[in-house]
Amino acid sequence: MIGASEAVSKTLLGLHNSMDPEIRHETAAKYKHR
């Protein structure tokens, strides 16, 4: 269950980012990097 929801969220995040490339810069500024 956890794996499935994580997979869905990763896929949707990827889809979201590929639909709107501008968001990438925004999230890069917003969150910490490892």
Add this chain to the structure above:
Amino acid sequence: MLNDLWTPDVKATQLADVVSGVSPIRSVVNVGSGVADLVLLPIAQYRKDGRVVRGLQKGTKAFVRSTATEAVKLGAQLATGTQVILEQAENVLGSKFNETILAETLPHPSDDAMGRSIHSASDEETVDPISRYAEQPVNIQEGIQSAYTSMRRNLSSAAQTILAVPMEVFERSGSEAGSTTPILMRVYLPLCRVQFVLLFEQCRLPCYGP
């Protein structure tokens, strides 16, 4: 005095930007601007050169695009929220093999943890937690790839837990018979975190027992 001068200016120029920057309102604003595009783009196109169909196409395209983006964003947040809730439920229910599972469901296990050595995998508990939305996959291919990786990691974790329960029972019953088997298992149990194949080895282990 200053208040009287400043407040109208702030209201006039800055308030709209600030309000539409708040994330739930922003989604509404994005969808709203999509709807506005649906109506306004055909009108603008008609005024420009009178081609209504072309304007309708452009308006519909903008509308579908913004709506779909918002829907996908909402779906992603919903899925991430579900994941967080499930992981916390797992922690609350507290399985017996907490230490092995915890290493994998930490806030941010890196995706390449599977391939690393046992030592670096155990070091992961010291890593600072960062947001789940950080380091997002940049496009759809990468998203599917990381989805596959996390799915595989979680499946192997689940399989490991399912197999580890009978192992624990076996360990308890066999501890008075022979002292070598529990030690052997302590070695095998962390190993199977790294390599899925070793799980099958662990399956066969009871056959070697006393």
